[in-house]
Amino acid sequence: MQNPSTPATGYPYPGQPAGTGNGYPPPPPGTTYSYSYYPYNAPPPPNPRAILFRRILLFLIALGLIFGTIFLILVLVLRPSLPNFYLNSLSLSNFNSSNNRLTGNWEVQFQVTNPNKKMSLSYEEVFCSIFYDSDSLAQTRISPFNQGTKDQTVLNASLSVVNTYVDGKVTDSINKEKARGRVGFDVRVMSLLGYRYGGWKGRRRVLVVWCEDVMVGVSSSTGSGKLEGGAKRCRVR
Incomplete structure (x- = not known):
């Protein structure tokens, strides 16, 4: 017979419902606890x-x-700068426009200045053209050339056309101006411009020079004429 003063060591305790060991009632029938398993997925190799x-x-x-x-x-x-172009002179000879045909010789002279103190310039694929309004009358190619720092270069170009077809409105407009003793032309120069500093060469760019509204006094009898108003500064871009 167990001594009443000795703690009980068996289960259940007196008065404890059967089926539990912590004093709480058993879970309802059919109740279960499950644990989900999530496998660890390692990242793919790079x-x-x-x-x-x-x-x-x-x-x-x-x-x-x-x-x-x-x-x-x-x-x-x-600080690279574009060159400066001046139209020094322009002479015209054997100029005739009639029956949609044009004949003439232009002698053009430019003064080209390199304003850069540290960079030399190179001009390649140089072309000179004569325009009347937006119509091209003549074109020629000029030899490539180089300029040192602060150099000045005299550039000459000779252009000519012989009995070349042009639109009737062009010859009519030229003859009207010629009757007044002067004809206005536009002169354009295009080139590939390169910069050089010591052994460094910059990327070449297209240089466009426009000498606009160049007035030439023309004799109606001889078809010859010269630039009026002296040297003219050209627009460079």
Whole structure:
């Protein structure tokens, strides 16, 4: 017989409902507890081609930034300027316009100045053209040339047409001006312009020179004439 003063060691305790060991009632029949298992998915290994592509892209971006910075520094330090063009003289001979036909010889002289103190200039693919309004009358090619810093160059061009067809409205307009003793022409020069500083060469650009409203006094009897008003500064872009 167990001593009443000794703690009970069996289950259930006196007065405790059967089926529990913590004093709480048992769960209702059919009640279960489940635990879901989520397997750990390791990330896929990096694609070597994608890594190589990213590295190449970063390298190209860095290279572009480096060259862009160098170019910006050169531009800020050197301050490249466009050349100055002056039309010194223009003479016309054997000029005749009739029956939609045009004949004439133009002798043109320019003075070209390189205003840059640190950069030399090169002119390639040089073309000179004579226009009447927006109609091209004659064109010729000029030899390429170079200019050192602060250099001045005299540039000559000879243009001619012989019995060349032109639109009737052009000859009519020219003859009206010629009857008044002067005809206005436009002179254009186009070239590939390059900059050089020591061993560094800048990217070439297209140079366009316009000498507009060049008035030439023309004799109706001889068809010859010369530039009126002296040298004329041309627009450069």
